[in-house]
Amino acid sequence: MPGLVSIVGRPNVGKSSLFNRLVGTDRSLVHPEGGTTRDRIEAVCADGNRRARLVDTGGVIPAEKETLQKQVREQVRRAISESALLLFVVDARTGLVPLDSEIAALLRKTSKPVLLVANKADTPTLQAGAVDFYPLGFGEPIPVSCTQRSGFPDLKKRLFESFQGAPEEEPAPSLRIAVVGRPNVGKSSFLNALLKDERVIVDVAPGTTRDPVDVPFQKEGRSYLLIDTAGIRRFSKIKDEILFRSIRTSGEMIRRSDVCLFLIDGTCGIQKEDFQILKLIVTEGRGVVLVVNKWDLVKDVSPRKAEPMLRKRLGNLNIMPVFFTSALTGQNVLRAFEAVDKVKAHHTLRLETSRLNRFLESIRKNRTLPGGSPKLRYLVQAGTAPPRFLVFGSRPPSPPFFQYLERRLREEFDLSGTPVQLTFREEKRQRG
Ligand code: GDP
Numbered sequence: 550m551p552g553l554v555s556i557v558g559r560p561n562v563g564k565s566s567l568f569n570r571l572v573g574t575d576r577s578l579v580h581p582e583g584g585t586t587r588d589r590i591e592a593v594c595a596d597g598n599r600r601a602r603l604v605d606t607g608g609v610i611p612a613e614k615e616t617l618q619k620q621v622r623e624q625v626r627r628a629i630s631e632s633a634l635l636l637f638v639v640d641a642r643t644g645l646v647p648l649d650s651e652i653a654a655l656l657r658k659t660s661k662p663v664l665l666v667a668n669k670a671d672t673p674t675l676q677a678g679a680v681d682f683y684p685l686g687f688g689e690p691i692p693v694s695c696t697q698r699s700g701f702p703d704l705k706k707r708l709f710e711s712f713q714g715a716p717e718e719e720p721a722p723s724l725r726i727a728v729v730g731r732p733n734v735g736k737s738s739f740l741n742a743l744l745k746d747e748r749v750i751v752d753v754a755p756g757t758t759r760d761p762v763d764v765p766f767q768k769e770g771r772s773y774l775l776i777d778t779a780g781i782r783r784f785s786k787i788k789d790e791i792l793f794r795s796i797r798t799s800g801e802m803i804r805r806s807d808v809c810l811f812l813i814d815g816t817c818g819i820q821k822e823d824f825q826i827l828k829l830i831v832t833e834g835r836g837v838v839l840v841v842n843k844w845d846l847v848k849d850v851s852p853r854k855a856e857p858m859l860r861k862r863l864g865n866l867n868i869m870p871v872f873f874t875s876a877l878t879g880q881n882v883l884r885a886f887e888a889v890d891k892v893k894a895h896h897t898l899r900l901e902t903s904r905l906n907r908f909l910e911s912i913r914k915n916r917t918l919p920g921g922s923p924k925l926r927y928l929v930q931a932g933t934a935p936p937r938f939l940v941f942g943s944r945p946p947s948p949p950f951f952q953y954l955e956r957r958l959r960e961e962f963d964l965s966g967t968p969v970q971l972t973f974r975e976e977k978r979q980r981g
Pocket residue numbers: 730731732733734735736737738739781784785842843844845846874875876877878
């Protein structure tokens with residue numbers, strides 16, 4: 550039985566039209582649910598071979614404001630309790646109104662996934678204006694138009710993606726890890742040390758003779774996937790491997806991963822090409838753990854001394870946990886690997902709008918801000934993996950202020966190992 554999806558929102562935003570559009574040609578499957586007194590229509594929303602049960606809660610709209618609010622609250626509570634996913638519909642033509650914010654407050658209390666749908670986004674201008682709903686705190690609003698029949702492929706895609714992420718669904722997919730770095734820093738040796746460890750159980754697919762490209766393995770009941778280990782092994786065999794080729798290969802591996810174990814050679818410090826790879830990881834928005842390998846060969850400096858120097862050299866790329874390892878002796882290899890889980894948690898972190906705005910308030914109180922005092926109104930999280938934030942205000946803040954804001958965000962909320970994206974949006978006045 551597929552999970553239940555409910556459509557919620559204040560009256561007149563187009564909930565029923567949305568229901569009809571999503572159900573589409575499967576209208577024949579619509580049947581009134583037995584045993585309920587209210588009119589309640591359930592139908593199947595399909596996309597390829599995936600199915601979701603969609604509920605149109607409908608309901609009569611009372612004239613008085615008080616009863617209306619009560620009814621809406623009741624509708625939302627019920628939808629929360631019985632659904633695996635909620636579609637929260639707002640009206641792109643009217644913009645944000647107070648009742649939307651009230652519904653949002655109720656929806657924020659649930660841990661179930663909520664998709665924010667901005668209906669009636671009939672024109673490109675109205676579609677672009679959907680960003681005005683970010684402050685509701687449900688990430689990127691999805692603009693659709695039931696009359697123009699636009700935006701539905703994207704909505705369906707997001708619907709089924711969120712569905713898979715719902716708590717009652719399948720266990721979490723394996724965390725995808727890429728081991729990247731220049732040639733000869735010890736990637737292959739690091740992999741061998743890791744996979745040889747008896748606490749790591751390598752899943753060998755029965756009946757395969759060739760070297761699998763991605764190696765699935767488990768540790769303490771958790772599943773991981775090491776990306777393109779064959780590639781690492783193959784390249785390390787090529788003596789005169791050209792650097793740009795290794796960087797390009799890294800790029801492909803980085804894009805396929807959630808978190809990168811980024812290796813450098815401890816005997817020669819961080820090099821220009823290392824920076825290139827690290828920048829690639831950050832611009833691709835992947836999580837990262839820095840591994841300083843071959844540390845057994847470094848006799849005269851302790852990690853306590855080396856780490857601050859290294860961090861200083863990293864400048865604004867100093868965003869991640871650092872481990873000093875030896876793939877040869879196995880020292881710290883497992884510890885470096887274990888940091889991946891933490892980084893993944895930071896990478897997929899979701900911060901509540903209320904927490905973010907308390908944080909912004911504390912920033913505003915600081916009278917000695919770098920780059921002057923910008924007029925900022927609120928801060929919301931627009932997405933995750935990596936965490937993406939939007940800051941709304943009447944005029945754009947200066948680049949130094951942006952850097953300062955990012956640094957303070959990292960200090961306030963634990964974001965070690967994940968890049969963050971911070972974007973400014975000019976605020977539009979709330980209507981209604
Ligand atoms: P890759 O090209 O990054 O995969 O590097 P390899 O794993 O092939 O290692 C390159 C060379 O460095 C090999 O000769 C390894 O034995 C050596 N090596 C790798 N890791 C370490 C380490 O932690 N300590 C020492 N002393 N040698 C290492």
